[in-house]
Amino acid sequence: MxxxxxxxxxxxxxxxxxxxxxxxxxxxxxxxxxxxxxxxxxxxxxNGHEVDSTFEDAGAPDQAGKQDVAQLENAKMVSEGSQFGVEYYNQVKEEKNEKMNI
Structure with missing residues (x-):
């Protein structure tokens, strides 16, 4: 056929x-x-909403709804004292808020 x-x-x-x-x-x-x-x-x-949720999870790694391996590693680093991800998250959020207020 x-x-x-x-x-x-x-x-x-x-x-x-x-x-x-x-x-x-x-x-x-x-x-x-x-x-x-x-x-x-x-x-x-x-449209990038999935990326935003990943970014939001990085800002509070121990409070994320999904618990994949990368998220657990990020939470472990924060519990050990690493603040890089949280500081970056806060910086980006502040910049977004400043842009929204201007």
Whole structure:
């Protein structure tokens, strides 16, 4: 078989399955909600909101919601007396506040 026939068959099967699943109103509502949530997450990550949350976590490493390895190492360094990350966070926050007030 040619590749285009395989792709066409896969597309037809996918469309049929989607039609069958989405024939129920509740399923359509759940699908729309999931698509909107995923789109919002992608848009936020693309616009830099994900980076901001990482920066916010660095400002208070022991209070972060997610506890990945890098975050735990940062919290360990702060507990041992390192203040570089916290001072940098405070400096950037002050600069942002000054720009907002001008």
């Amino acid at each position: 040619k590749k285009r026939y395989i792709a066409s068959a896969a597309g037809a099967i996918g469309a049929g399955a989607a039609g069958y699943i989405l024939r129920n109103g509740e399923n359509r509502h759940q699908f729309k909600t999931k698509v909107k949530t995923a789109a919002r997450k992608i848009r936020d990550r693309y």
